[in-house]
Amino acid sequence: MTDDRQERIRKRAHQIWQEEGQPAGQHERHWRQAAEDVDRDSAGKPSKAKKAPAAGKAKADSKQEKAAAKASKPKASKAKTGKPKKAAK
Structure with a gap:
């Protein structure tokens, strides 16, 4: 494996x-x-030309924004009836 790769x-x-x-x-995945x-x-590249930095950053920012939005949403309750669960005695 080359150092650059x-x-x-x-x-x-x-x-x-x-x-x-x-x-x-x-980490392995x-x-x-x-x-x-x-x-x-x-x-796919005929030469070692680099991608435009703005294009890669925009894609990464978009993914980070989606992940942050998903993480900030409240988790849905697992109760299917919508009724609150009774407290254990």
């Missing part, structure tokens, strides 16, 4: 981790996903 995978895995809300225990993303990007 490994560094790109590391950065992408970190980005995935942040976008998902920094969950613990998902993030690394595999990042490697696939980097390899896919490399296969």
Whole structure:
């Protein structure tokens, strides 16, 4: 594995981790996903031209905003009847 490729995978895995809300225990999945993303990007590029930084940042910001909005919504009650649960005696 070249140093450049490994560094790109590391950065992408970190980005995935942040976008998902920094969950613990998902580092292997993030690394595999990042490697696939980097390899896919490399296969589709005829040269080593970099993407426009604004485009990548906008996409990441959008995902972060969606995750933040989802996290801030109150959780729905699991009771199907809508009636409050009785207290245990």
